[in-house]
Amino acid sequence: MAEQTTSGGHLSAVLSPEDEAGQQRFDAIIEQDSRIEPRDWMPEAYRKSLTRQMSQHAHSEIIGMQPEANWITRAPSLKRKSILIAKVQDEAGHGLYLYSSTETLGTDRDTLNDQLMSGRAKYSSIFNYPARTWADMGAIGWLVDGAAIANQVPLCRASYGPYGRAMVRICKEESFHQRQGFEILLELANGTEAQKKMAQDAIDRFYAPALMMFGPSDNDSPNSKQSMAWNVKRFSNDDLRQRFVGMIAEQVKVLGLTLPDPELRYDEETGQWIHMELDWDEFNRVIKGGGPCNSQRMARRREAHEEGAWVREAASAYARKQQMKEQVA
Amino acid sequence: MTMSNTSNNGSSAGWPLWEVFVRSSRGLSHVHAGSLHAPDAEMAVRNARDLYTRRNEGVSLWVVRSEDILTSDPDAKDAMFESPKGKDYRHATYYTKSEGVKHL
Numbered sequence: 001m002a003e004q005t006t007s008g009g010h011l012s013a014v015l016s017p018e019d020e021a022g023q024q025r026f027d028a029i030i031e032q033d034s035r036i037e038p039r040d041w042m043p044e045a046y047r048k049s050l051t052r053q054m055s056q057h058a059h060s061e062i063i064g065m066q067p068e069a070n071w072i073t074r075a076p077s078l079k080r081k082s083i084l085i086a087k088v089q090d091e092a093g094h095g096l097y098l099y100s101s102t103e104t105l106g107t108d109r110d111t112l113n114d115q116l117m118s119g120r121a122k123y124s125s126i127f128n129y130p131a132r133t134w135a136d137m138g139a140i141g142w143l144v145d146g147a148a149i150a151n152q153v154p155l156c157r158a159s160y161g162p163y164g165r166a167m168v169r170i171c172k173e174e175s176f177h178q179r180q181g182f183e184i185l186l187e188l189a190n191g192t193e194a195q196k197k198m199a200q201d202a203i204d205r206f207y208a209p210a211l212m213m214f215g216p217s218d219n220d221s222p223n224s225k226q227s228m229a230w231n232v233k234r235f236s237n238d239d240l241r242q243r244f245v246g247m248i249a250e251q252v253k254v255l256g257l258t259l260p261d262p263e264l265r266y267d268e269e270t271g272q273w274i275h276m277e278l279d280w281d282e283f284n285r286v287i288k289g290g291g292p293c294n295s296q297r298m299a300r301r302r303e304a305h306e307e308g309a310w311v312r313e314a315a316s317a318y319a320r321k322q323q324m325k326e327q328v329a
Numbered sequence: 330m331t332m333s334n335t336s337n338n339g340s341s342a343g344w345p346l347w348e349v350f351v352r353s354s355r356g357l358s359h360v361h362a363g364s365l366h367a368p369d370a371e372m373a374v375r376n377a378r379d380l381y382t383r384r385n386e387g388v389s390l391w392v393v394r395s396e397d398i399l400t401s402d403p404d405a406k407d408a409m410f411e412s413p414k415g416k417d418y419r420h421a422t423y424y425t426k427s428e429g430v431k432h433l
C-alpha cells in the first residue's frame with residue numbers, strides 16, 4: 001500500500017524533523033493496522049477528517065432521538081413505551097460516547113455543541129424525515145438502525161482507538177434497537193388488514209432513505225479513498241449498501257411484506273445485490289437543510305438546550321458551593 | 330481549569346472531564362469505560378451510572394478527573410519500555426530443559 005506514505009496529504013509543506021519522525025511512526029502504525037491513540041502524533045488532515053466524521057456521527061445520534069421520542073407518549077402499550085424510552089436513552093448515550101471520543105482529538109464539547117446548534121455541522125439526512133405512524137417506529141428500528149449497524153460494525157476496527165472503542169460499545173447496544181423495530185413490524189404484519197397496510201407503508205417510505213444512509217457512490221465520494229488508506233473506512237459505501245440490501249431482502253419475507261424496489265435482485269455473476277437507482281438530488285437537498293423536518297429538528301434541539309440551562313446552572317452553582325465549603329473546612 | 334470558571338449562563342463550559350472506570354463484577358479490576366463532563370465528582374458518578382451501566386455492566390464505579398492523570402510520554406515509549414527487552418529469563422518459557430517435568 002504505497003499510497004499510505006502520502007497519508008498526511010500535506011507533504012508539499014516543509015516538515016519539521018519532529019513532524020517527519022511523527023509521520024513515519026504514524027505510517028508504520030497504519031501499515032501494521034494498529035491503532036492511533038490520542039497523544040500520538042498524527043497528520044493534521046487525519047485529525048480534521050476524524051473530528052468531522054466523529055462529530056457528525058455524534059450529532060446524528062443526538063438528533064436521531066427526536067423521531068422516536070415523538071412517539072413515546074403514544075406508544076400502544078406500557079411495554080412498548082418502556083422499550084422506546086430505553087432506545088432513545090441509548091441514542092443519547094451513543095451521542096455522548098462519540099462526543100467524548102471526538103474531544104480526545106482536541107475540539108472541546110462546547111464547540112461541538114455549538115457547531116450543531118448554529119447549523120454549521122451536518123448530521124445524517126435520515127432524521128429529517130417525519131415519523132408519521134406507529135409503524136414508523138418499526139421501520140426506523142429495522143431499517144434505519146439496521147443500516148447504521150451495517151455501517152458501524154466495520155468502524156469498530158477504525159484506526160483511531162477512541163473511535164473504535166466507542167463503536168464497540170455502540171454496536172453492542174444497537175442490536176436490540178433493530179430487533180425491537182423488526183418485532184413491531186412483525187406484530188403489525190400479523191395484525192388486522194389496516195395494521196398490515198400501515199407496516200407496508202412505513203417500509204415503503206423508509207426503504208430508499210435508509211439505503212441512502214450509506215452515502216453516495218464511492219466514485220462520487222471524494223473522502224472515501226483517503227479514509228480507506230487511513231484504515232478508518234474498511235468497505236466502500238456501495239459495498240456496504242448492497243450487503244445490507246441482501247440482508248433485508250431475506251428478512252422482509254419473514255414479515256410477509258415487500259420492499260418497494262422492482263429492480264431488486266441478486267446477481268449470481270458478481271455476487272452482488274442490485275437495487276434501484278437512488279435519488280441523490282433528494283439526498284443532497286435534505287442534507288443541505290431542505291428535508292421535511294430539518295428546521296423542526298434544529299429548533300427542537302435548541303429549545304431542549306435552552307430549557308436545560310437552569311439544570312446546568314444549578315449543578316454548577318452546587319459544585320461551586322460545595323467546593324467553597326470544603327476550602328473553609 | 331478552576332471551578333469558578335463554570336459559567337453561569339447555562340453553558341457547561343468549564344465542567345471538567347472525568348474518566349470513568351467500571352468494575353464489571355466482584356473479583357475483577359475497574360476497567361476504563363470512557364469519559365464524561367460533570368461539575369463535580371458526585372455528579373460524575375451519577376452520570377457515569379446512566380451513561381456506562383445501563384445494562385448491568387458494573388457493580389462499582391470510579392471517576393477521576395482527566396487532568397489528574399499523568400501519562401507516560403508516548404514519544405518516549407521506546408526508551409521507557411526498553412528495559413524488559415532481552416530479559417527473556419523473566420518468562421517461564423525461557424526455561425526449556427525442565428520441560429516435561431510434572432507440576433513444574
Ligand SMILES: [Fe+2]
Nearest residue numbers: 061090091094
Ligand atoms: Fe445509536
Ligand SMILES: [Fe+2]
Nearest residue numbers: 091145174177
Ligand atoms: Fe440505535
